[in-house]
Structure formats: structure tokens, C-alpha cells
Amino acid sequence: MNDFTKILRNHKLRPTQQRVNLGKLLFGKGNRHVTAEILKYESDCENLKVSQATVYNVLNDFYNVGLLAKVNIDDDKTWYDTNVEHHYHIFIEDESRLVDISPDAIDISIPKKLTKGKISKVDLVVKINS
Amino acid sequence: MNDFTKILRNHKLRPTQQRVNLGKLLFGKGNRHVTAEILKYESDCENLKVSQATVYNVLNDFYNVGLLAKVNIDDDKTWYDTNVEHHYHIFIEDESRLVDISPDAIDISIPKKLTKGKISKVDLVVKINS
DNA sequence: ATGCCTGCAAAATATTTGCATGTAA
DNA sequence: TTACATGCAAATATTTTGCAGGCAT
Numbered sequence: 001m002n003d004f005t006k007i008l009r010n011h012k013l014r015p016t017q018q019r020v021n022l023g024k025l026l027f028g029k030g031n032r033h034v035t036a037e038i039l040k041y042e043s044d045c046e047n048l049k050v051s052q053a054t055v056y057n058v059l060n061d062f063y064n065v066g067l068l069a070k071v072n073i074d075d076d077k078t079w080y081d082t083n084v085e086h087h088y089h090i091f092i093e094d095e096s097r098l099v100d101i102s103p104d105a106i107d108i109s110i111p112k113k114l115t116k117g118k119i120s121k122v123d124l125v126v127k128i129n130s
Numbered sequence: 131m132n133d134f135t136k137i138l139r140n141h142k143l144r145p146t147q148q149r150v151n152l153g154k155l156l157f158g159k160g161n162r163h164v165t166a167e168i169l170k171y172e173s174d175c176e177n178l179k180v181s182q183a184t185v186y187n188v189l190n191d192f193y194n195v196g197l198l199a200k201v202n203i204d205d206d207k208t209w210y211d212t213n214v215e216h217h218y219h220i221f222i223e224d225e226s227r228l229v230d231i232s233p234d235a236i237d238i239s240i241p242k243k244l245t246k247g248k249i250s251k252v253d254l255v256v257k258i259n260s
Numbered sequence: 261a262t263g264c265c266t267g268c269a270a271a272a273t274a275t276t277t278g279c280a281t282g283t284a285a
Numbered sequence: 286t287t288a289c290a291t292g293c294a295a296a297t298a299t300t301t302t303g304c305a306g307g308c309a310t
Contacts (some may be wrong), residue, residue: 016265016308036300051267056300070205075275077299078205090245101244108238110256114231115220118258126240127251146285146290166275181292186275188290206299207274265308267309272301 011065021048022058026068026082033098035077071098073125088124101126141195151178152188155200156212163228165207201228203255222230231256 008015010099025042026032035040035056043050050058059080062068071079073091079098081089088101101124108122134153138145155172156162164172166185170175180188189210192198201209203221207226211219218231231254238252 015263016309018266049267052267053268053301057266060301061257071157072202072205075202075208087206093250105244106238106240108236108254110236114235115256115258118260120223120259121257123253123255123257124238124247125253127246127253128245128248130248144289146284179292181275183293184291190276191290260287262310264306264310266306268304270301270303272299274297274299275307276295278293278295280292282289284289285287 007067011067012042013061014087015066018048018050018054019058019061021046022050022055023062024055026062026080031081031083031100033071033079033081035079037077039080071125073098086122089126091125093127132236137197140198141197142193143195148178148180148184149188149191151176152185153176153192156192156210161213161230163201163207163209163211167207169210202253203254216252219256221255221257223257223259 004020004027005015007027008019008023013019022039022043024066025039025046026034027033036059038050040050040052040055043055059068063070063080066084067082069081069084071089073079073089081098081100083100086103088103088106090099090101091097092099106124108124110119110122133143134150134157137157138149138153143149152169152173155169155176156164166182166189169189170180170182170185173185189198193200193210196214197212199211199214201211201219203209203219211228211230213230216233218233218236220229220231221227222229236254238254240249240252
């Protein structure tokens with residue numbers, strides 16, 4: 001029983017082969033940003049037996065228990081981020097690539113009267129190109 | 131020949147009935163935020179003869195010439211904003227409603243070394259609920 | 261053994277496109 | 286009249302879901 005199996009149990013998710021394998025891809029090498037398409041491609045490269053539907057289902061499962069965050073960049077694909085702490089993003093348009101920014105690096109003070117203090121999330125995406 | 135016809139001509143768009151009618155809906159009563167679905171619903175209410183495909187085409191035409199801005203809030207529908215000046219957004223989740231924030235209201239200073247000065251767009255969405 | 265999970269295909273949703281027709285210039 | 290826009294339906298793209306079978310407990 002490896003570490004990710006334990007993490008799945010801690011989040012009340014049954015550690016199936018697909019969840020464990022996708023979990024290793026996602027959490028095995030530092031913070032990552034993926035789309036469902038990218039993750040399916042990677043799992044195919046590793047000859048894992050995972051359907052595209054299961055990739056979607058597992059991403060949603062992980063998101064629902066707080067293992068992943070969603071990032072909305074453009075009007076097509078949804079991105080998933082293994083960093084679930086509060087932070088911001090740079091999107092490198094040329095490369096369709098996301099980079100995290102620590103909230104410490106950018107100070108955003110939102111006047112309370114605008115939001116009545118009921119903030120649930122603050123999304124900041126800085127888009128850059130060359 | 132009314133005002134919006136003139137605006138269309140200025141943007142090198144032929145002022146067809148559909149573009150003029152949708153333009154009036156969009157720009158006739160202050161700043162607005164709409165999805166393709168909302169705009170189709172409104173044009174149906176006014177008994178305008180516009181197909182859903184044309185609503186999409188016209189929104190894209192207006193976006194491409196700079197009459198509209200796109201806003202990405204969630205992973206489903208794309209929002210269009212009649213305010214094309216640089217600004218930020220509050221998204222009221224309960225009501226699925228967008229509100230503009232002037233960039234003067236929130237100071238965001240992004241360290242140059244993070245972006246190498248190549249910023250093309252800064253998207254800020256503050257999500258609130260009750 | 262039981263119930264949750266997966267694969268596959270089909271459905272659902274959002275958006276784009278091809279083509280014949282209509283309309284602005 | 287000529288080119289561009291529209292309507293409709295079909296195609297495309299992304300994501301979700303139903304169901305039969307499979308695997309974890």
C-alpha cells in the first residue's frame with residue numbers, strides 16, 4: 001500500500017487501480033496543471049488502462065474532495081491544478097502553459113463594500129505572450 | 131440610419147438587421163453581461179428573427195472588432211461584456227450575475243520579473259455568495 | 261457478497277460550420 | 286449584381302451519464 005492509496009482513503013475514495021495510477025501521474029512530480037485531454041494522453045503513454053470518461057470522473061472526484069483545484073483560462077478546456085492552496089496564475093499563451101504565483105507575490109486588497117465580505121474565491125490570471 | 135448602424139460601419143461590419151437588432155439589445159441600456167443563451171432568449175422576447183447560430187456569429191464578430199470583451203467565469207458558458215475597457219469582475223454565484231469593478235478600485239501590482247513585462251491581459255474575478 | 265467503480269457508447273451541452281437562400285451595397 | 290450574412294441542420298468539441306460487467310472491501 002503506497003502513499004497515494006493512503007491519501008485516497010483519507011478522502012473517502014476507494015483506491016481503485018485507475019485512481020491510484022492517475023494520482024501518481026498527477027501528484028508524483030511536484031505541482032502540475034493538466035486538462036482532461038493531457039492526462040488521458042499521459043496515461044496512454046504509460047499504457048495505463050483508463051478511458052477518457054474515467055479520466056473526467058476521476059478529475060471530478062479529486063476536485064470534489066479537495067485534491068485538485070479548477071482553473072478557468074479560456075472558453076474551451078478546463079484546467080486542473082494540483083496546488084489547492086490559495087494562489088494566482090500566469091498563463092503563457094504561446095505555450096498554453098500555466099504557472100503558479102504565490103499570493104505573497106501580489107497584493108490584492110478588495111474593498112469590503114464591493115463584496116460585503118462574502119468572498120468565496122479570488123481568481124487572478126495574468127496572460128502573457130512574446 | 132441610427133447610431134448603432136454607424137458604429138457597425140466604423141468597425142467594418144455590414145449593418146444587417148440581426149446585427150443592428152442585437153446591437154440595440156446589447157448597447158441600448160448601459161453596460162451589460164450576457165451569454166449566447168441569454169441574448170437569444172432576449173431576442174426571442176422581442177420577436178426578433180435571429181437564430182442561435184447567428185447569435186454566436188454576431189457575438190464573435192463583435193468580439194473580433196473590439197465591441198465586446200469575453201469573460202471566463204466557469205467551465206461552461208462564455209460571458210460577453212459590453213465594457214471593453216480594462217476592468218475586473220465580481221461574480222455573484224447565487225444569481226449567476228457579473229458586476230464590473232473599476233481597476234481604480236483595486237490595486238494589483240505584478241512584479242515585472244514574473245511576467246517579463248509581456249502582459250497581454252489581467253483577469254480578476256472575485257466570486258461571492260451569501 | 262455487496263456496493264462502488266470502470267469502460268464503452270450514447271446523451272447532453274456549448275459552439276462552429278457548410279450550404280442554399282436572402283439581403284446590403 | 287455581387288459579395289457577404291443568415292438560417293437551418295449537421296458537425297465538432299467538451300463533458301456527463303446509463304448500464305452491464307469488474308474490482309475493492
